[in-house]
Amino acid sequence: MNRFRIASMIALTAVVAACSKKPPPAPAPAPAPAINQDSIDRANKARADSIAAAETARRRAEEAARAAEETRRIEAARAAARNTLVAKVYFDYDMDNIRPDQQATLDAKVPILNANTDIHLRIAGHTDDRGSDEYNLALGQRRAASVRRYLVARGIGESRMDIVSYGEQRPVATGENEEAWAQNRRAEFEITAGGNPIKVP
Amino acid sequence: MNEERIEQAGCAKRRAAPACHWLNVGVAAALALVVTAAPGRAQDTVPAGVRIGLTYDRSGKPAVALAPVAGPNADSVFAIMARDLDFSDRLTVIRQDSGDAPTGALNYDLYAKLNAAAVVQATVTPTGGLHIAVHEVAGKRVALVMDLPLPSPALSRDWRHVVHIASDSVEWSVLGRPGIASTRIAYTIQYGGAITLVDFDGEGAWQVPGTHDCLSPSWDPTGTKVACNALPEGNSPSRIEVHDLATGRKWTTRATGNNQTAVFSPDGRTIVFSAGSDAQDLYSVPVYSDSAPRRLTSRRGSLNVSPDFSPDGRKIVFTSSILGHPEVYIMDADGSSADLLTSSGFGDDLYRSDPAFSPDGRRVAFQSRIKGTFQVMAISVADKSTVQLTSEGANESPSWAPDGRHIVFVSTRTGRRELWVLDAESSRARQLTHGGRAQNPAWSPRLSFPRQP
Numbered sequence: 001m002n003r004f005r006i007a008s009m010i011a012l013t014a015v016v017a018a019c020s021k022k023p024p025p026a027p028a029p030a031p032a033p034a035i036n037q038d039s040i041d042r043a044n045k046a047r048a049d050s051i052a053a054a055e056t057a058r059r060r061a062e063e064a065a066r067a068a069e070e071t072r073r074i075e076a077a078r079a080a081a082r083n084t085l086v087a088k089v090y091f092d093y094d095m096d097n098i099r100p101d102q103q104a105t106l107d108a109k110v111p112i113l114n115a116n117t118d119i120h121l122r123i124a125g126h127t128d129d130r131g132s133d134e135y136n137l138a139l140g141q142r143r144a145a146s147v148r149r150y151l152v153a154r155g156i157g158e159s160r161m162d163i164v165s166y167g168e169q170r171p172v173a174t175g176e177n178e179e180a181w182a183q184n185r186r187a188e189f190e191i192t193a194g195g196n197p198i199k200v201p
Numbered sequence: 202m203n204e205e206r207i208e209q210a211g212c213a214k215r216r217a218a219p220a221c222h223w224l225n226v227g228v229a230a231a232l233a234l235v236v237t238a239a240p241g242r243a244q245d246t247v248p249a250g251v252r253i254g255l256t257y258d259r260s261g262k263p264a265v266a267l268a269p270v271a272g273p274n275a276d277s278v279f280a281i282m283a284r285d286l287d288f289s290d291r292l293t294v295i296r297q298d299s300g301d302a303p304t305g306a307l308n309y310d311l312y313a314k315l316n317a318a319a320v321v322q323a324t325v326t327p328t329g330g331l332h333i334a335v336h337e338v339a340g341k342r343v344a345l346v347m348d349l350p351l352p353s354p355a356l357s358r359d360w361r362h363v364v365h366i367a368s369d370s371v372e373w374s375v376l377g378r379p380g381i382a383s384t385r386i387a388y389t390i391q392y393g394g395a396i397t398l399v400d401f402d403g404e405g406a407w408q409v410p411g412t413h414d415c416l417s418p419s420w421d422p423t424g425t426k427v428a429c430n431a432l433p434e435g436n437s438p439s440r441i442e443v444h445d446l447a448t449g450r451k452w453t454t455r456a457t458g459n460n461q462t463a464v465f466s467p468d469g470r471t472i473v474f475s476a477g478s479d480a481q482d483l484y485s486v487p488v489y490s491d492s493a494p495r496r497l498t499s500r501r502g503s504l505n506v507s508p509d510f511s512p513d514g515r516k517i518v519f520t521s522s523i524l525g526h527p528e529v530y531i532m533d534a535d536g537s538s539a540d541l542l543t544s545s546g547f548g549d550d551l552y553r554s555d556p557a558f559s560p561d562g563r564r565v566a567f568q569s570r571i572k573g574t575f576q577v578m579a580i581s582v583a584d585k586s587t588v589q590l591t592s593e594g595a596n597e598s599p600s601w602a603p604d605g606r607h608i609v610f611v612s613t614r615t616g617r618r619e620l621w622v623l624d625a626e627s628s629r630a631r632q633l634t635h636g637g638r639a640q641n642p643a644w645s646p647r648l649s650f651p652r653q654p
Contacts, residue, residue, distance in 0.1 A: 094526070094552075131527075131552060131554070131570070131575070132507070132520065132527065132552075132554035132555050132568060132575075132597065132598070133416075133597075133598070133640055133641065134416075134417055134461065134462050134506050134507045134520070134554070134555060134598075134641070135504065135506055135507070135520055135522075135527050135554050135555075137416070137430075137459065137461050137462075137506070138459065138461065138475065138477075138481045138504040138506045139504065140459075141458060141459035141477070141478065141479070141481065142479060142480075142481075142504065145478060145479035146479075149479075163458070163478060164433040164438075164439060164459070165439070165459045166432060169391065169392060169393070169414070169416070169432060170392070171392070
């Protein structure tokens, strides 16, 4: 506290002294600086250039991103087309007709096959494991033939589609229940030629 | 034909034995009589005068005493022969598996008290041969003496096969007909396995090289070749393959599309199989020829598969879907005069398939869906009367043994797909395989000569 009081007093004295004195004369004005227009221009240009470069880089990055996005989109579309082409269709027990609920799966393949006339498919027919495995091998062939006939009827050349059967020898699901049987009664599709790259319709 | 071959093989190997000639004369006469006399149940009927003094009691089974075996691997010889004779389902085996091998004269009176009709004495000789003597108890005489060379190494598949041939010869001596111990069963392992051959007693299983994914094996009449249908893989199309078990030679043939279910004609010269890219028809082609298969059936877009020849080669049974579901049909071997065999009495379950002619040509075994599950049945070709042979689990793909009373089939009764052997006369069943995933069994003819690659 004592120290604070002394400091206040010194400060008060200084203020009093300042008020009592006249102000000093104003200093002479400084000479006007010489303007170097070139350096200003250089600075301005550098600044503009920097902005432009940043803009270009930004544009390029955007373009690259757009291109990458486009590539991703095309690849995704190609993958989707490929998946559509190899999507399985399913059958009822001991039947080879194309079920109404399976037609859309086959119909979706048609525009892709039309856009890619170089593509050849192998259609493999499969069955569940009930019944005669010898008869089922023939039934699998008939299912593959049924699928090919459906696609031929929609304008796809028969020579572009090989058909084979594996009967009940290549199950995708095990178990003696309808869920497993239903998954195994199917036709599978394999692209055996063409489609590199696949054209998306 | 098979019996004749066995006789020749046996005789060649026991040429030195004085009984050989006598036995074979008797057997040849027996076979002639079996072929010409065709009574109602030919398989179980033994013509009079050809049994070597034994009375075959149809209500029971003649008892055969298997005396302790002497020599190296005696226990194995005893075990194999005891099981072979038991699995014949025609004999009761009195096992004398303790004590010393009998020497000198047999005590026939003692065996008579045991109700033994015959006594089998087996000896493994120091020179590696199998010496067999069959004694007729009632006549107090030796009915058969034979010596078979045992191949090395002991206990190998070939070695066991020779013991099986000895068992068949014993049965032949006692009952006038050879047994089926020297047969094998060919089958496929599901999901990409190879064709596997297993001995009649479930032992000695081995895989035929180069037969992965080859289905529905069938034997040629000599038992030296197996036909099968290979699934398509990569650039290899579906095709029929014939594998020579001795040489490993492979011959292939194919028609359009899916090729499957090949069988040999009884003369071994022709193969009939099913092929087609939508409908399936039956085709015929000479084995080892380059000629194009000739179509036998033309059945309006139906599936026609699983052919089997009658033993005389004149008829073919097969599965056809011409009615919209599988049934068994019979036709002439040239494809004409097809007729529905499984025509009635099966209720609402519309599914009959996989026919197999019995060795006497009188019956056809097949599988029928009954209340949603498959069972093995047999139908008379003459009057179409049927008998259901199985009921436990699902049972499929029957094939007859050469003795005409045993049937091998796939059964799920253990929860897995295994091969089972059923004696259609006594209904005794035994499990043949234990590895699971078995399918398409085919019983071989009698295999007199051990064959392996």
